[in-house]
Amino acid sequence: MKKQRIIGMFDSGVGGLTVMKEILERLFDVRIVYFGDTARVPYGNRSREELIRFGEEIVTFLIGQGAEVIVVACNTSSATALPVLRDRFDVPMIGMVEPGARLSVEKTIAGRIGLIATETTVRSKAYSSAVSRALAKGCLPEDSALREAWQHGEQPITLIKAQGCPLFVPLIEAGLANSAEARGIARTYLNPLRAAGVDTLILGCTHYPFLEPVLREILGEDVLIVDPALAVVKELEGLLKHLDEWERSGLIGSPSSALTKKPWRARYYVSGDPELFKQVGNTLLQEPIGHVEQIILGE
Known part of the structure; x- marks a missing residue:
């Protein structure tokens, strides 16, 4: 049975759920760990330095959750911080731009x-x-x-x-x-x-x-x-195929099974109010958002 890849995804808030929805509807062999930085939303008026720092904190957290690929589901971060994040982390990343x-x-x-x-x-x-x-x-x-x-x-x-x-x-x-x-x-x-x-x-x-x-x-x-989001799904699909090929050839290790013991498709973390995130997010996703855990970064 093919192992499910774990995708880390982040946005300033609920917006990245629009990307997550497309991925879950089109790619059935992935699991997503989603982080919404709702305590620091919006990102649109943040400096480049702030966005890089936020990105570093979030990507570190997502990798700790087993993420093998990062989707920067935020255009502002993609336009400003993504090149730096790619240099600082040894994990494939896909932006929006x-x-x-x-x-x-x-x-x-x-x-x-x-x-x-x-x-x-x-x-x-x-x-x-x-x-x-x-x-x-x-x-x-x-x-x-x-x-x-x-x-x-x-x-x-x-x-x-x-x-x-x-x-x-x-x-x-x-x-x-x-x-x-x-x-x-x-x-x-x-x-x-x-x-x-x-x-x-x-x-x-x-x-x-x-x-x-x-x-x-x-x-x-x-x-x-x-x-x-539609083009991101296509790019992600191609990247996952490459990861499978690299794993078979021994160029990379097998994905961790630490988070795949229980069946799940998505896990949600936010830096702000979990209930507000659920309330707004449930207006988009067809399946209700279950548990949302608050994680405070940068302290």
Whole structure:
């Protein structure tokens, strides 16, 4: 019987559950240890130094829980701290930015990509750079007309507008994703993107899929919404296959069985209020969140 890999995953709060949901629905031979840093949410106004320190504390904890792969299910951390974390830890890591950028390039039909994200992610220009890298590495649109026009230099493909949305995460963490307040704020944030004529919109924060019904209501059917979580699952699947191959060849050891004695698919840890995390998280996941344990880091 194939051993189940243990995936460590973290976000500033409940947002990473949108990624976790996609992974659990598509990959049946993994288990997830999830950490929501709810005592320090939001991350969008944090400094790079803080985000690196938070990431180091959380990754250390997740590895201690048996994690063999880390999914940084936070765009802000992916855009700022991930390169440092990869250098400091000997464990494979997947972020949100590169997979999301590739998916937006593949799905755009007019080459006019937009982004909504935290202010830190927007300032980092990580997504704009990642879109350029994706194209340079040979990633092309699925739309044949745009692909041919780009290859002949007739049509640019670029991230034309990035919009910071600082109020979204606090709203979602408070359980107000479907409120009138959320709709009003979303209209304000989306107006510049609509004016810029984007045809594809990247959800540059893992909290934002909670808002997808509201965003679709405002944007209409002409704008494609891209959730990077779908591309992360694909990348994770490929990485897990490589781990299996490396293990069979003896390049790495077998996964620890310390946490696989009892059947479970997900374990939840937070730095803040476990009950609030459960309350908001249960609005997304089809299976109710069970026990959530509070872990205080950085003391």
